[in-house]
Amino acid sequence: MPPKQQPSKADLAKKQKVVEDKTFGLKNKSKSKNVQKYVQTLQQNVQPKVDPKKLDAKKKKDEEKARERELNELFKVAISQPKVPLGVDPKSILCEFFKHGQCAKGFKCKFSHDLNIQRKGEKIDIYSDKRDDEEGNETMEDWDQEMLEKVVESKSKEYNKNKPTDIVCKYFLEAVEKKQYGWFWACPNGSKECHYRHALPPGYVLKSQMKALLEEEGQKVAIEDEIENQRAKLTASTPLTTDLFMEWKKKKTEERDAKLAEQRADRAKNDRMSGRELFLSDASLFVDDAEAYDKYQREDESDVPQGKVDKDSSVDGPSSSMAGHRDNGNNDADEDIDVDDDLDMDELNELEASLAKTSLRINEPGA
Structure with missing residues (x-):
């Protein structure tokens, strides 16, 4: 049995107009409960009946979408967009959210939604042999003795047949020079069977590049000529002497x-x-005053020889008596100092002069 056709918008508009006509002029539309109930009954009769099964199916579908959306929100935490380097077009980088099926921006996303963009943008390295990476990384940890002997025998035969060499394959060089080398290039000797290197040595310069370098070097002007040219361009200058x-x-x-x-x-x-x-x-400003300080020279009696002291005392009798006189004078001066401590500046100067004269007389020879 075919499903019932849904009423068109024109039919719904006619039925709505019938409801408005029947409720026209009713008093207390917004206050009376009976009038409101009558209006709701008319509107329900006009509106098409909804299938409860469809309602349940739609409800389940909405619940599944909400659950999936919640899981996606939790999964988005672990996804992070790559940082765009300076000067790089973001459209050349694959969107990580699109890669995991989580990007909802569509064409407004600044990153690319092309899954082949990585293969398109990646450049082949002509300075490394891709066969080095394709070699098996299997180790002997899981091998038994029999398997180990088989591998050793096969490797020895293979080594004797195709000994490794550092010579660059001529077909590889020819393909690079003619710009035919790429991801799908195959060596005429065999991609894996060719035992020559499919990589350029460090610092190798191609012939095409060498030609351009030689032309550039030939067109370069020497530094002396450049200086002279710049000097010739000057309009107002003075010769340096x-x-x-x-x-x-x-x-x-x-x-x-x-x-x-x-x-x-x-x-x-x-x-x-x-x-x-x-x-x-x-x-x-840095010269000291004449009387800023005094120098005194003191000799210990223990440093003078005993014989010399006796000789001086026997020969120089008057000097000893004079020394005693001076000692008496010094004792008198000490007594004066002890008696009167409050001396003025003149008295202190006189006392200092007398002490200096006494020390000079003691040091004079034959005194």
Whole structure:
């Protein structure tokens, strides 16, 4: 049995108009409960009846979508977009959310939604042999003795047949020179059977590149010629001579000395001169007064020989008596100092002069 056709918009509009006509002029539409119930009954009769099975199916579908959306939100936490390097087009990078089926931006996404973009953008490296990476990474950890012997025998035969060499394959060089080398290039000797290297050695320059370098080197102007050309372009110039150079140097030296003198005067004005600057400016500031300090020389009696002391005492009799007299004078002076401690400056000077004369007489030979 075919499903019932849904009423069109025109039919719904006619039925709605019938409801409005039947409810036209009713009082207390918004206040009376009976009137509101009557209006709702008319509207339900006009609206098409909804199949409860369809309602249940739609509800289940919405619940599944909500659950899937929740799982996607949790999964998005572990996905992070790659950082775009400076100067790189984001459209050349595959969107990580699209890769995992989580991107909802569509064509507005700044990253690419082409799964083949990585293969298109990746460039082949002509300085490394891709067969090195294709070799099996299987190790002997899981092998038994029999398997190990088989592998050793096969490897020895293979090694003797195709010994490794550092010689670059001529077909590979020819393909690179003619720009025919790519992902799908196959060596005429056999991709895996060819025992020559399919990689350029470090620092190798192709013939096409060498030609361009030689042409560029030939067109390059020497530095001496470049200097002369630049000098010839100058309109107003003065020829440099020895006298002119010495005059310029003297002028620069005078300017530097004047600048230093101005800085020194500024520092002196603000009391910020160093000790060296003060000494160079006025050395008299660093001279001590004549009476700033006194020097005394003291000799211990233990340092003088005993025989010499006896000889001096026997020969120089008057000197000993005079020394005793001086000792008496010193004792008197000490007594005076002990008696009166409050001496003025004149008395202190006289006392110092007398003590100095006494020390000189003691040191005079034959006194």
